[in-house]
Amino acid sequence: MPSAVVSSQGAFTALRFGRLAAMGAVAVLILIAGVWASWSSAQYVMLTKGRESGTIEVAGCAGDTCGGRYTPLSAGSQARERVLIENTAAVRDGETYTVVMKPGGSEVIRSGPAGVLYSWVPLGGALLLASVVVAGGLGRTRAAWMMAGAGFAVITAAFLTV
Known part of the structure; x- marks a missing residue:
C-alpha cells in the first residue's frame, strides 16, 4: 500500500507544479504584452x-x-x-x-508627464489583469494586491494628468 500513497502524492505534486507553471506563464505573457503595447509610444516620449x-x-x-x-x-x-x-x-x-x-x-x-503616464496605461491594465491570475492561479495574494495597486496607480495618475 505505501507505493499507492507515494504515487498519489507524486501525481498531486506534478499537477500542482503544472498549474503553477501554466499560470505563471500566463501572468508573464500578460505583463510582456502590456510592456510591448506601452513601449510602442513610450519610447518616443521618454527617450527624446x-x-x-x-x-x-x-x-x-x-x-x-x-x-x-x-x-x-x-x-x-x-x-x-x-x-x-x-x-x-x-x-x-x-x-x-x-x-x-x-x-x-x-x-x-x-509629451511631458501626461504623455509619459498615458503611454504606460496599457501596462497598468496588464498589471490589473495579471493580478487576478497571480491571486487565483498562483495563490499569491500579497503579490497580486501589489500588482493591482501599481496598475491602479498608473491608470489613475494618467487620468488625473491628462
Missing part, C-alpha cells in the same frame, strides 16, 4: 534626445486622428502645416499640446 519636439495646435478631429499646425521647440525641428495626433480623451479641438514627432512621418505623440 535627438527627436523633434514642439507643440501642436489642434485644428480639427476626424475619426481616430486630430490634426493641426506643428510649431517646433527643439533645435533642428521644422515647422509643419499639418501633423496628426491620436484622437483620445486627452486631446481637444482648439487646445495646444507639447508633442514629440515620430520619425519618418507626420504623426506626433503627446
Whole structure:
C-alpha cells in the first residue's frame, strides 16, 4: 500500500507544479504584452534626445486622428502645416499640446508627464489583469494586491494628468 500513497502524492505534486507553471506563464505573457503595447509610444516620449519636439495646435478631429499646425521647440525641428495626433480623451479641438514627432512621418505623440503616464496605461491594465491570475492561479495574494495597486496607480495618475 505505501507505493499507492507515494504515487498519489507524486501525481498531486506534478499537477500542482503544472498549474503553477501554466499560470505563471500566463501572468508573464500578460505583463510582456502590456510592456510591448506601452513601449510602442513610450519610447518616443521618454527617450527624446535627438527627436523633434514642439507643440501642436489642434485644428480639427476626424475619426481616430486630430490634426493641426506643428510649431517646433527643439533645435533642428521644422515647422509643419499639418501633423496628426491620436484622437483620445486627452486631446481637444482648439487646445495646444507639447508633442514629440515620430520619425519618418507626420504623426506626433503627446509629451511631458501626461504623455509619459498615458503611454504606460496599457501596462497598468496588464498589471490589473495579471493580478487576478497571480491571486487565483498562483495563490499569491500579497503579490497580486501589489500588482493591482501599481496598475491602479498608473491608470489613475494618467487620468488625473491628462
